[in-house]
Amino acid sequence: MTLIKDRKEKIGLHVMKNENWKKPVYETNGLNVWYGTSHALKNIDLTINEKEVTAIIGPSGCGKSTYLKTLNRMVETARDVHISGNVTFMGNAILGKAMPVELLRSKVGMVFQKPNPFPKSIYENVAFGPRIHGIRNKVMLDVIVEDSLRKAALWDEVKDRLHKSAYGLSGGQQQRLCIARCLAIDPEVILMDEPTSALDPVSTHKVEELIATIKNDVTIAIVTHNMQQASRISDRTAFFLNGEIVECDRTSTLFSTPEDSRTNDYINGRFG
Amino acid sequence: MTLIKDRKEKIGLHVMKNENWKKPVYETNGLNVWYGTSHALKNIDLTINEKEVTAIIGPSGCGKSTYLKTLNRMVETARDVHISGNVTFMGNAILGKAMPVELLRSKVGMVFQKPNPFPKSIYENVAFGPRIHGIRNKVMLDVIVEDSLRKAALWDEVKDRLHKSAYGLSGGQQQRLCIARCLAIDPEVILMDEPTSALDPVSTHKVEELIATIKNDVTIAIVTHNMQQASRISDRTAFFLNGEIVECDRTSTLFSTPEDSRTNDYINGRFG
Amino acid sequence: MSSIQPSEKMRTRDVIAAAKKRERFGKLVPHILLVVTSLTVLATLGIVYTLLKETFIFFTHINVSDFVFGTEWAPFSNGSPAFGVLPLLIGTLKIALVALLIAVPVGLACAIFLSEYASPKVKKIIKPIIELLAGIPTIVYGFFALTFVTPFLQTLIPSLKLFNALSAGIVVGIMILPMIVSLSEDALSAVPATFREGAYALGSTRFETAIKVVIPAAVSGIASSIILAASRAVGETMIVSLAAGSTPAFNLDLTGSIQTMTSYIVQVATGDAGYGTTIYYSIYAVGFMLFLFTFLMNRTALYVKTKFREDY
């Protein structure tokens, strides 16, 4: 772990001195996103705090993925997208030309619903990020790969076949590989979009454990359709509905005493 | 509704006299399904009763859809499928050559997860089934289309644009259109595979209401990942895990006092 | 509602009767379709039969090894006619080589631009225009080569002959460009979006994503598109007939007149050579050679495509 700490100090985008528990990493103000004419996110205000797990829940199509993808500007890869409002990452506005997306994304990892390893070896998958960010040194790469795989709790399972194709892994292992691939660029934040919905119960459990471990080092925003998962692993939960935020609160509060009746209906499975 | 009763008596494949509450429509004994070498269903025994809603729940990949598709033999459209065991529909064995699949399927409608109307007009979608079963008479078709759309609670919304493309409808309307399309062939059973998982809360509610209405006339088997939905709408629930049936019971019993601890874990969101 | 009772809608008896009727017809359909489909096999058999029949006669006049390994092609020579096919083969290869040198870099650049950089709008405009290029008759290209490209090149290379492999090759390259663009673009677009997402999310630029993830994943499709385009260049007839000349040449010079297998066939088909002479039969032997050549290339393309396909 110290390795990472060292690296972090060297790279940190915006060094904050007072290690306050509620230091915001992302602040979103009045965010609107349109796909063509369809208004996918409406006036979102949301703060994501450092070294917390923030869960985003809501029925299908409510804009969860859209929100997550706005945070690393992947949303702009879709056709005909319009964005207004303000999003800051560690104090820097990320929308518009101010920050190159490549820079933002090298600070913010993302894990997708379906595991998406590259058609390369396990090693090459993890080394991909460091490589494109200019690390050529073999020893350094080896260290980063091992370190990342260990943190993703995958090292023991794959250390004997690092140079075999990533497709030989099971779905759950692939997903943890994708998390390792994120960790290798030493991100400040990891965004996860339903990372366990395609996994079996055992793999799901492993990924949840992994989240519990890495949240000591990394800020996590996770989209999930599994209310129980949200309540198990997150510190704060935001409930989205039809492109709006209905409610956002400490997870325990939101699940026990939601303010809005729609939240109540949703977490009790009355729809969605 | 008497209309339907009349029709049913004339059509019944296998007329049963004693209208016992628990008359089985489908009986499954020792059913095994393999996709190539992967064993998707293992020794399934399950009975589906007439005019009940049977819910099938379980985590992703446990074989829910496979089971449902065995009931109308759609499973055979996949490559390299092997089936063993015995399934009877109203007393007739359906596997093997005994019964033409087209006949079986004209008695058993199916509704899919993603609404899948044909790229035709609303009218043509509903008239599709009757037409392929040989009904040419325009007046008769008109009657069937109206009747089916009414029963699917869609008539008022679409009556002015029957000849417009079905793709102009919202997702929820499309799903109800697919149900209407099923009803038009006057089926004994409707199989539904996560029919609301792609729908918004309001549409979900409408479809659930619809199910509550038509179950007076039609037997329904529904796959759902939403436990609350299962408990709201079904009479009996079967819990699948890894291709096996863990437990099948009256819905109220299964949700309140499950016999198997895995059922308990699942319905309490501990995995899946 | 009308007076017709819905109860009459569908009676089991009718359903069964209708189902039986359909079943009988349904059973016939695949057999009929199979027969129709097999016509394509008949076409191939027809080609092989056509070529082989006359080729055999040709080989009663000319020794097979003289044909295959001969370095002089002089069928019309008065003193000593020679039927060594290598000059035609080399001519054909020159054209294909020049064509590929033009078409591969430009085609791939264009394919990458379309699949990785261009907005859907731009793509929607450019792709049909390039497809238009694919539809232009090769005879039109032939005139283009002769009346435009050659004079232009002559200002750069004064020693360039009026008929030369270079400008014909360049124009054949232009002709096969759309094929490379469109097939490679298909291969690139077929790479699942999740790979790109994965790479972008790690902070790669589009170029890095294209080079390190997308192209490696599509390499078999790209390679097969190149081979197919090469095979098309080998089989190209009119451009070569019009612009590359009709002098069989056993050398590596690109600035002079050459003859290819295809242009020889057209030369004899329009020329004054006597019927029933060795020359007449030779076009079938050359045709058979050409057929074999493109056949092998197509097999290779297919092999590359299936054998080296990444299974995502």
Add this chain to the structure above:
Amino acid sequence: GGNDGSTGKSASAKEDFVLSGNLAGDGSSTVAPIMEALVEEYAQAEKDVKVSVGVSGTGGGFEKFIAGETDFSNASRPIKDEEKEKLDDAGVEYTELKIAFDGLTIVVNKENDWAKNLTVEDIEKMWVEDGTTKKWSDIDPSWPEEEIIFYAPGTDSGTYDYFNEVILQDSDLVKSATLSEDDNVLVTGIKGDKNAIGFFGYAYYDANKDSLNAVSINDIEPNSKTIESGEYEPFSRPLFVYVSNAALKEKEALRNFMDFVIDNSAEMADAVGYVRLPVTEYDEAKKQLDSVK
């Protein structure tokens, strides 16, 4: 197949019957221009006779003629022995008709102000391959010491055949020559190079008189007079039509068309840049046609 029966006297009830039927011909592309003119004119006269003519080359034409697919065959050279044999085998009897001269013209670039006249021997010296590089000064020391650039019709053409017959006499053509099946290409080539020399049909020279110089042979300049009279010797070659006797007997329309061809060839030859034959030749052709009964 255009040789389905022609019915000459279908409207026999009337006095002036209407000819009709399908006639098919094929053969040399050199003969094509004059043939096109004839067909064009004939179509005005006999609307119901449908004549189609292909340009598959002399050999290709004979191939079809032998197979019985055509009624007549155009040739820019006399029939070869192989072809005669095949015709015999197929039982096709034919009549050979001469219809015009094509003056084979030797041309040079407009800027070439030295080579006005060449002898047959000069030409031979230039065009026969002997392993050396040919310079203008080799022919006449007063001429420039520059390499001659040769252009010639493709080896598979009647023009080349003819040149071969009178000049090369089965020696090989200079290897450095640029060959093309397309005479326009030769025209372009010679126009573009001061040291170029080439040969092709008179018609192509006729159409490009302004930009090319024709070389006199043995002091005889090629023009329609010298060619017709046979003075422009040995560089005028006759063009032929071979017609099937059986078809002639069977099809009224074919006989009618062939009469038309003989009657009008002289005029049409002039019109498209070829040269008419002496009148006696046409009379001779007419006689031959009439003898097929």
Add this chain to the structure above:
Amino acid sequence: MDNNLLIKTNRRIVKDSIMKWLFGTASFLLIVLIAFLFYGIGADGVGRLNLSLFTNFGSRFPEQAGLKAALVGTLSLMAVVIPVSMFIGICSAIYLEEYAVKNKWTAFIEMNISNLAGVPSVVFGLLGLTVFSRALFLGNSILAAGLTMSVLILPIIIVASQEAIRSVPDNLREASYGMGATKWQTITQVIMPSSIGSILTGSILSFSRAIGETAPLIVLGIPVIIQFLPTGPLSTFTALPMQIYDWAKRPQPEFADVASAGIIVLLVILVTMNAFAIYFRNKAMKKLQN
């Protein structure tokens, strides 16, 4: 911000922009080239684009020479090619996509189709000459040439149709089978209506190939001197590319302009056909977009 990372990132972004510019230029050059090609070919012919070009037969006078026979001939040729190739093509595609079980014979057929697609057009000419013209006694009729061209474009149509059929979402098939439709009903009532747009697109593009192909016609020996219009499928005829090829070889320079005019006509036909193809494609795509 971390300067080092920022500088490195900027350097990568600049590289990306350069490559984008490079790739974009390549594509742009291609477009310029096409414009150039069209201009280069067409410029000389514009002057000859008048009514007589369409109403006259060929003539020895360049100013009177027209395309009438060639145009009608090409249309007649397509009247054979379109039904024959589409019928066989679509039937084959349906068989291969919907019925064929993976066995040696179907694998052989598929292989055979992909090979046929790569056979040079001049070889198809030899096939047509031997089989259709000679063995089946069709001579150089519209039917013989039409069948030859049909075989030539057949593989393109089959492959395009196969792709179109494959792109019909499986959920539509499921819906149809789920209603008790037989395979054939599903094909005729769901799959065909949904894929016909894309099939037409592929077919039209291949028809434009058939219109422009010259080499097979040359090998078949299609006549060019014709002063009448074809009367039936067994009639002789001439076609646009043959006529253009012939004119281009004439001694009189004026004929070169007529050839250019002919090329313009040919290109206009092709552009129109491509426009139709694009139209059908867009319509087809819209249809399946749910």
